Amino acid sequence: MTQGTAATETFAHESSLPRVPLPTLDESCERFLAWCAPLLSVDELAATEAEVAAFLRAGGPGRTLHAALEEYDATDGVRSWLDTFWPYRYLGRRDRIALNANFFFLFRDPPPTRHGQPQTERAAGLIAGALDYKRRIDEGLIEPVVQRGRPQSTEQNKYLFSSTRIPGAEQDTVRTPWSEAWPGPSEARHIVVFFRGRMFRMDVLGADGVPHALEDLEAGLDAVMKEGAEPAAPGSSVGHLTTMARGEWAAARDALRVCHPDNAQALDVVETALFCVCLEDFAPADTQHACDELLYGDRGNRWFDKAVSLVVFADGRAGINVEHCELDGTTILAFTDFLLGTAADEHSRNSGARTQGRPATAPVGFELDDALRAQVLSAAEAFAEYGASTATRTVAFTDFGSGTAKALGVSPDAFVQLAYQLAHQRAKGHLGATYESIATRQYRNGRTEAMRVVTPEIRTFVQAMEDPAADPATRRTAFLTAAEKHVTRAKECQIGQAPEQHLWELELIQRRRGDELGVTEQPALYRTPGWLTMRDDYLSTSSAPSVNIQYFGFGSTSSRCIGVAYVLLPDRFHLYLSTPKPVADQMHAFAERLREAVTELRELLEPGYSAG
Missing domain, CATH: 3.30.559.70 (Choline/Carnitine o-acyltransferase, domain 2)
Known part of the structure; x- marks a missing residue:
């Protein structure tokens, strides 16, 4: 083997990859409110909006913290404004x-x-x-992998x-x-x-x-x-x-x-x-x-x-x-x-x-x-x-895969994510915050972005599926609208238009440098119903598509979360679920409702389907 010399072709694109874009503070706060709104009551949303306004005011803590992040992002040797965030997120955990x-x-x-x-x-x-x-x-x-003409970080x-x-x-x-x-x-x-x-x-x-x-x-x-x-x-x-x-x-x-x-x-x-x-x-x-x-x-x-x-x-x-x-x-x-x-x-x-x-x-x-x-x-x-104390379960669909969803005219990931939401509603009686990992490797030192799946369109879709009076056309329209919104949000996350990691890094800057910057207390935004609810995972999902693996898996992220690791291929769909044992019954109920949801949604989208 060649030792002691830097590789050439493998890492040739690294220095020329675009930097991870840093959203403006106003953009992230606007997206944050839009992302958390479907999970909040009217009063909870109003309380969150008030604290976001305080965070954004001229001279307010948000402006100060974001200015510090902009300065860091422009510093020589910094590859990304997330350079400090990633070590904290992974290496800072103490459990x-x-x-x-x-x-x-x-x-x-x-x-x-x-x-x-x-x-x-x-x-x-x-x-x-x-x-x-x-x-x-x-x-x-x-x-280097090239996706849609764009080299990916190696x-x-x-x-x-x-x-x-x-x-x-x-x-x-x-x-x-x-x-x-x-x-x-x-x-x-x-x-x-x-x-x-x-x-x-x-x-x-x-x-x-x-x-x-x-x-x-x-x-x-x-x-x-x-x-x-x-x-x-x-x-x-x-x-x-x-x-x-x-x-x-x-x-x-x-x-x-x-x-x-x-x-x-x-x-x-x-x-x-x-x-x-x-x-x-x-x-x-x-x-x-x-x-x-x-x-x-x-x-x-x-x-x-x-x-x-x-x-x-x-x-x-x-x-x-x-x-x-x-x-x-x-x-x-x-x-x-x-x-x-x-x-x-x-x-x-x-x-x-x-x-x-x-x-x-x-x-x-x-x-x-x-x-x-x-x-x-x-x-x-x-x-x-x-x-x-950890409950797990494998779920295998041998008659459904990404090819099935594509034949129905739907994004495969959108199909399964909507199925997760319907199954969760039926298993637990409500929707809950759902995390999906989105790769951002087209950027220098790019890793992932945090996507929050629940949208107003998904809530409308689930309501239509649960309404006995809704006819198939209404349900189908609600599904397709929610799927389109899901694809749009995923694309936004892929290009860095997402609020969570940005706002989280601002909170971390306050912890590290608050006294120096004059922001001596944690901004109230981080104690709002919106921030706490949006990040309280009920489902934590991630996909690993490869013909060379049967299952992919990880642990759940909280005392009531279901970890959903899935392998979605043209001819099969395999999931590994994990959750704390005290809520194992809910995980098993979710698995059963998911089987029903996939079947029901396939039938709904089949051409000519009109049954009530």
Whole structure:
């Protein structure tokens, strides 16, 4: 592999991409009122409007905070007015990231095995594909995606390999290549393999940087499983600590380093590894079990701070768990499509791999005192309870997909989002704030924008569907009007015409610099019914369309939220739902009502449909 030199073609467009547009304060406040209005009573909207007016007044807090943001956006070296926002949003969270923030993909089923050893064969093939991808990134051979003639940012590819989130007392940091502290691509030659709660370093590149051949990788994995056959002793699997709340994990990590000088070296091995491979010693009972294990499976067999962890079960089924702070779903989709879109032996050839003998492997051990062993046991127990307190469900539509919606003349995403709203109304008796992630990678350092789905048109549509007196023509018109509005809002979000992240960053500026700017108190706008209601998710939705994944999933975002991760393809529609167990009945009701809603809306839009 080419090491130590900046890639060319892969990142060629980064400096020429347009900047994320910064909306005016008046635009964001106007949109905010329009976005929250459908969720508010008349009195709540009036109270919110009054505080927005105070926020906007000449010399008011909004003007001061926005001027500070404009000044920051114009500062040399700043790529986007969101440069400070993103680290706070992801690295500033203080609860656990395991289940709460990391996301997963369940890959398509493995091909038939050659040697009758599905686990090590599948794992070796995934490793070979990942090494081929890293080579292409390092050498600038990953062509930037172009959508509608616009190149998309490839910046996140820098954080796929050897990136690790580091816990902090107040805010986390990221240890990553392509940074001032670690210029250029990673020169690490090893991965970390987990098996039965034990960790092993395994070299996957030779001393000259050439990847090991597939048979070498399989031999290395076999050696790890043989040496790790005896499960880790209770209280010794340090990976459990990565499931803790961030401040607690930061203190535990400091204690690890103080406990024994060798622990710093062990942490260094894990944190600089290209990625993790987690070998499970069981086969999931079914697809939902596989999804659950990918989201929050543990037994000390994860390092949730690692950017990329490939998880391979005993029967060869596999998936990925991703730490979210520097990586979004679009980047992982491209990586996954590359891994699974080409045969393993072809990846191996393309990467220049050659037979070099069994890779070097070595246990990665930590020296623990009684307090740390107790903390590992406590973390393991607490996370097991947290996982058990989460309800999940897979939902599969094999007779509906994006092709169906297009044949009916409707945007596929609009169709399913309207179906979600109708199902939510019927399951819970009301509409609720709904978040949808919209990619903005056409901008420099672009990530996502927050779209709020509920519009007046959606409320009218749901009312028409629930009105027994409404005829099919009325319902159809309401549906099409709401779908058109949904598409319009999504397009607005794609080009940065959205209020939430802008107003949120102004609030964060007040927290950071309020005294300096003379805005010593949080503006009342952030305590209004509009702000609090619009951001109180009842549904948190995101899409990951790829023929190479079966399911995509993440945890819910609040005590009553349903996480809705969906794979919408021309011929199928798969969802993974998650919610806290106390409201599991509502999630299951939502799933059943969603099946009904999809069928009902298909019939409604079919040409010639006229039944009451």
